Amino acid sequence: xxxxxxxxxxxxxxxxxxxxxxxxxxxxxxxxxxxxxxxxxxxxxxxxxxxxxxxxxxxxxxxxxxxxxxxxxxxxxxxxxxxxxxxxxxxxxxxxxxxxxxxxxxxxxxxxxxxxxxxxxxxxxxxxxxxxxxxxxxxxxxxxxxxxxxxxxxxxxxxxxxxxxxxxxxxxxxxxxxxxxxxxxxxxxxxxxxxxxxxxxxxxxxxxxxxxxxxxxxxxxxxxxxxxxxxxxxxxxxxxxxxxxxxxxxxxxxxxxxxxxxxxxxxxxxxxxxxxxxxxxxxxxxxxxxxxxxxxxxxxxxxx
Ligand SMILES: *[C@@H]1O[C@H](CO)[C@@H](O)[C@H](O)[C@H]1NC(C)=O
Ligand SMILES: *[C@@H]1O[C@H](CO)[C@@H](O)[C@H](O)[C@H]1NC(C)=O
Ligand SMILES: *[C@@H]1O[C@H](CO)[C@@H](O)[C@H](O)[C@H]1NC(C)=O
Ligand SMILES: *[C@@H]1O[C@H](CO)[C@@H](O)[C@H](O)[C@H]1NC(C)=O
Numbered sequence: 590x591x592x593x594x595x596x597x598x599x600x601x602x603x604x605x606x607x608x609x610x611x612x613x614x615x616x617x618x619x620x621x622x623x624x625x626x627x628x629x630x631x632x633x634x635x636x637x638x639x640x641x642x643x644x645x646x647x648x649x650x651x652x653x654x655x656x657x658x659x660x661x662x663x664x665x666x667x668x669x670x671x672x673x674x675x676x677x678x679x680x681x682x683x684x685x686x687x688x689x690x691x692x693x694x695x696x697x698x699x700x701x702x703x704x705x706x707x708x709x710x711x712x713x714x715x716x717x718x719x720x721x722x723x724x725x726x727x728x729x730x731x732x733x734x735x736x737x738x739x740x741x742x743x744x745x746x747x748x749x750x751x752x753x754x755x756x757x758x759x760x761x762x763x764x765x766x767x768x769x770x771x772x773x774x775x776x777x778x779x780x781x782x783x784x785x786x787x788x789x790x791x792x793x794x795x796x797x798x799x800x801x802x803x804x805x806x807x808x809x810x811x812x813x814x815x816x817x818x819x820x821x822x823x824x825x826x827x828x829x830x831x832x833x834x835x836x837x838x839x840x841x842x843x844x845x846x847x848x849x850x851x852x853x854x855x856x857x858x859x860x861x862x863x864x865x866x867x868x869x870x871x872x873x874x875x876x877x878x879x880x881x882x883x884x885x886x887x888x889x890x891x892x893x
Contacts, residue, residue: 633744634662634737639777641666641751643724646675646772647764655757657724659777660735660750662709666777673776676721680765686711686723694719698773700761703728703752708735712746722775723750726758751775791857795850802846 636659643655659666667673679697681690686701687710699720701711708725715723727733735752737744753761764771860872 630661631737631742631744633746634741636661636663636665638734639666641775641777642670643751643753643757644670644774645678645761645764646770647768648770652764653760655753655761657751657753657757658732658734660708660712660752662735662737662744663712663746663749666749666751666775668777668779670774670776670778673774674721675772675774678724678761678765678771678773679720680762681715686714689714690718696721698722698724698775700724700726700758700765702726702758703733707738707741708750709737709741709744709746712748712750716746716748720748722748724758724761724773725750725752726761727752727755730754730756749775787857791854794853798846798850802843806843 638661639659641657641659643657644651645653645655677697679692679694679699681699681701682692683690684702685705686699687706690699694715697720699715699718699722701715701723703725711725712723725735732754733752735750761771761773856872860868
């Protein structure tokens with residue numbers, strides 16, 4: 590009986606691990622749309638922070654694809670790669686794009702450095718200079734959320750703005766130095782309503798649960814048959830009773846396993862809908878407690 594419970598706890602432990610992994614995947618998957626309430630929302634400045642893919646062509650050949658982050662301001666980007674225009678890229682002169690660039694622009698995307706003035710100032714200057722989009726290179730390897738300044742009252746920017754990490758910017762500048770034409774495309778793919786990876790992980794946990802309950806049911810039946818054989822010599826009545834008792838144990842195990850699947854699925858859906866930071870923290874703590882407890886039972890079973 591103690592052994593059976595131990596085995597079942599072990600399986601629970603595995604499932605907890607799977608769900609912890611699942612929540613990790615959700616956190617990563619949730620990276621596509623950042624929705625923070627700290628940055629001010631105003632008309633013309635209320636875009637979601639979306640991930641932007643920037644495929645790059647050098648002399649007509651596609652060489653690489655960078656990943657950047659959209660800004661709070663400006664028009665939203667095309668979501669389909671096919672519909673996004675391929676535009677030539679030009680490096681701003683001066684590179685900070687805080688004053689009117691000296692180079693002539695005719696609808697190119699302009700590449701600028703971060704710093705010296707606000708993001709919206711850069712975008713306004715670039716738009717006035719005739720750029721069709723602005724790509725701002727961060728001064729760090731991470732991405733940065735471009736928001737409007739608290740003091741700005743009327744933000745009306747007509748070109749999309751994208752932030753790229755420092756290494757991507759360095760590569761682009763090198764491409765521009767080395768070759769005659771560099772062009773880019775910008776689009777932000779929509780997040781699928783149901784993630785394939787999530788469905789797969791969910792199936793994995795359900796299969797684990799089913800295997801666990803089948804396994805414990807099977808071992809319980811084995812034990813019951815053993816006991817039955819052993820007790821046949823003594824008293825028939827007693828043996829019969831024991832078998833029905835084991836059946837009761839099986840039922841409870843299967844029901845609780847099914848219940849666990851249902852509850853865990855509801856939890857996952859809640860996690861998906863309520864993608865909030867504290868909820869994930871609470872879940873991680875709960876999973877840790879569950880995992881440690883399961884591990885302890887696991888070790889006790891294995892060692893005894
Ligand atoms: C692509 O270019 C065409 C023609 O220049 C323009 O009308 C259209 O708005 C552009 N599309 C996007 C998504 O920028
Ligand atoms: C900011 O302005 C200073 C002085 O004009 C210049 O030296 C510096 O390179 C600029 N910073 C960036 C990031 O362009
Ligand atoms: C990056 O630029 C911002 C804005 O100019 C500045 O506040 C920050 O210190 C810079 N960070 C680094 C690592 O240079
Ligand atoms: C640019 O040219 C230099 C020297 O010609 C070369 O070392 C470097 O690898 C080139 N970079 C790219 C991205 O082609």
